[in-house]
Amino acid sequence: MGSLRSSASSIVRAEREPTSWLSLAELHEKVEGALAEVDFPAPAGAERLVEAARYSLLGGGKRVRPILVMACAQALGVSVDCVLPTACAIELIHTNSLIVDDLPAMDNHAKRRGRTTLHRLYGDDIAILAGCALLSEAQRLILEDQPGPPELRNRLLRSVLEATGTAGMVGGQYLDVTKYRPRDREDLERLQMLKTGTLLVASVRCGTLLADDRTHPAFDRFAESLGSLFQVVDDILDETGKARWLGKIPGSDRRAGRMTHVTMFGLRRARETASSLHERSLKSLEEVGSYAPGPVDPLREIADMVLRREK
Ligand code: GRG
DSSP, rough: OGGOOOOOSSBBBBOOOGGGGGOOHHHHHHHHHHHHOOOOOTTTTTTHHHHHHHHHHHHOOOOOOHHHHHHHHHHTTGGGGHHHHHHHHHHHHHHHHHHHHTTTTTOOEEETTTTOOHHHHOOHHHHHHHHHHHHHHHHHHHIISSSSSSHHHHHHHHHHHHSTTTTTTHHOOOOOOOOOOOOHHHHHHHHHHIIIIIHHHHHHHHHHHOOSSOOHHHHHHHHHHHHHHHHHHHHHHHOOOOOOHHHHHHHHHHTTTTHHHHHHHHHHHHHHHHHHHHHHHHHHHHHHHHHOOSOOOHHHHHHHHHHOOOO
């Protein structure tokens, strides 16, 4: 990501002109461009490893997490260009989690993002190494390419590592693969928050950290509702989604005997839960809108998109 390597020592505030704010579609385009530029330095002979990492990284994807980083920073008045390294880092980590989740030892998916999964195309060995490369490069992006003071980079990295480690995604995935059976709704939500919610919450947290040193309870509440909404909708899509749209073969939760909002409470209640989480996320955004200097619309559109998504 050569062009993003900046000597700027602090985050730059955007001009508060309505024309300088980016819409959701523009944020999407911006992050796609930045992801395409991410560099994977590798020794001669390891070209196929880089090709594999790029195959997964650039193979579609809604880019919800990096867009959240950018949209939150923008809502707080920060120029989107200044937060791209962290936004990209989070998408690299997310892509790693999809590669790992698809492996035969996990969910053994044949399709992801509408294409053949990485391990089926390149083999398990290269898929695992490509996943590792994505994780390492993600950390390098934050440590080296993210403009801002060193303490900011440390806090960003800490947020992301907490979300991915044993107290986050890895712990959640462990409970999942060892067939941990949630006792009740609260326990199910805890499990799902670890596996899916923590990285979404970290994306929002990174966006606000990049803007200032304050806590933002309204953003935190938005992130938690959105994280839960994302997983409830994922549970619904696993039951009702069409492979053509979903980009993977649905029904993996049921086949794996996984407890979800649908298998525990039924489709109708899962939809009601999704709708109330969506409302809750919009309520938090009203609070955000009452003080944020930048636009909240892209965040609102993300919440709508997460509720209505078909993939
Ligand atoms: C990150 C170190 C590290 C390990 C990962 C495999 C694992 C440990 C965790 C699995 C987490 C997982 C796959 C959770 C499911 C999350 C989920 C709903 C993914 C789908 O996300 P979308 O819909 O996908 O945003 P796209 O393709 O749009 O990016």
